[in-house]
Amino acid sequence: MYQIGVDIGGTNIKMGLVDDRLQIVRRVSVPFPHEDSEAVAKRIASEVRGLLAAQEVPEAELSSVGVIVPGSIDPTGAIILDAYNLGFHNVPFKAQLQAQFSGIPVYLANDADGAGLAELGRGAFVGCQTAVLLTLGTGVGGGLILGGRMFSGGKRQGVELGHMPLVAGGEPCTCGNLGCIEAYCSATALAREGVRAMQTHPESLLATGSGGDPSRIDAKFVIDCAKEGDEAAKAVFDRYVDYLGSACISIIHLLDPEVIAIGGGVCGAGEFLFAPLRANVAKKCFYGDFAKIVPAAMGNDAGMIGAAMLGRNAI
Numbered sequence: 128m129y130q131i132g133v134d135i136g137g138t139n140i141k142m143g144l145v146d147d148r149l150q151i152v153r154r155v156s157v158p159f160p161h162e163d164s165e166a167v168a169k170r171i172a173s174e175v176r177g178l179l180a181a182q183e184v185p186e187a188e189l190s191s192v193g194v195i196v197p198g199s200i201d202p203t204g205a206i207i208l209d210a211y212n213l214g215f216h217n218v219p220f221k222a223q224l225q226a227q228f229s230g231i232p233v234y235l236a237n238d239a240d241g242a243g244l245a246e247l248g249r250g251a252f253v254g255c256q257t258a259v260l261l262t263l264g265t266g267v268g269g270g271l272i273l274g275g276r277m278f279s280g281g282k283r284q285g286v287e288l289g290h291m292p293l294v295a296g297g298e299p300c301t302c303g304n305l306g307c308i309e310a311y312c313s314a315t316a317l318a319r320e321g322v323r324a325m326q327t328h329p330e331s332l333l334a335t336g337s338g339g340d341p342s343r344i345d346a347k348f349v350i351d352c353a354k355e356g357d358e359a360a361k362a363v364f365d366r367y368v369d370y371l372g373s374a375c376i377s378i379i380h381l382l383d384p385e386v387i388a389i390g391g392g393v394c395g396a397g398e399f400l401f402a403p404l405r406a407n408v409a410k411k412c413f414y415g416d417f418a419k420i421v422p423a424a425m426g427n428d429a430g431m432i433g434a435a436m437l438g439r440n441a442i
């Protein structure tokens with residue numbers, strides 16, 4: 128049997144025909160058509176039929192169609208509540224897709240859950256019962272595996288690891304609260320601190336390397352300056368690692384997971400990030416033997432693989 132995994136993003140829709148070993152045997156990517164959701168559902172169906180025809184797989188061999196979106200889904204898994212990048216609000220997308228695929232179960236989930244599932248299927252969480260994915264990007268997303276399955280919250284409203292409080296009365300967060308993990312551990316937060324350090328340390332590489340232009344300071348630039356040994360950047364990076372270590376500790380002390388995987392652009396720092404992070408966690412941890420902390424393994428295919436696995440997770 129095969130599954131279809133659809134990863135809808137604000138730029139592209141990626142669709143993959145996935146086999147039982149979770150390999151993508153054929154794929155297609157199309158620009159996201161900024162149309163109403165019904166038209167998008169029809170477009171997806173026509174592309175999927177093209178994939179099946181190209182691979183000579185009859186529709187009867189399709190066991191499910193899974194779709195992930197960057198947004199919130201209602202507890203029944205039927206309605207996209209808010210997906211700002213797509214312009215979808217309160218859209219009954221599962222029904223709209225189901226109308227295109229009669230007799231084939233359709234599943235809908237958010238992208239953090241999909242990424243967590245993909246790690247479980249083929250990546251950093253293979254064989255795990257309890258594992259946590261933290262994605263450090265513009266914001267901080269999280270996926271949680273409990274009992275060997277994706278866990279979307281006791282009331283199925285999703286887990287919001289990025290919005291667990293880290294610093295009481297701290298930096299403002301996108302959610303309206305102060306001091307969330309996202310406000311300290313996102314790539315955006317690392318860049319913000321890099322800009323502040325650039326302004327107070329005009330002699331630093333952060334300042335000279337950027338020409339004092341805040342728009343040229345992103346997370347990667349801060350990491351690169353720290354790698355070069357720039358004291359101001361290193362201080363920013365060390366504080367970032369300390370915050371991220373505290374976020375990991377809260378997760379470890381709550382769940383005692385087997386693995387924490389960290390995804391997103393900040394991971395490009397490699398062992399420059401992971402070695403001090405593990406040391407920071409070891410220093411704060413209640414246990415001597417704690418979760419392995421590793422880079423997420425699935426990269427750009429995570430969405431399609433995770434979407435294709437939604438049918439299995441539902442069983």
Ligand SMILES: [Zn+2]
Pocket residue numbers: 289290291300301302303304307308309
């Ligand atoms: Zn928040």
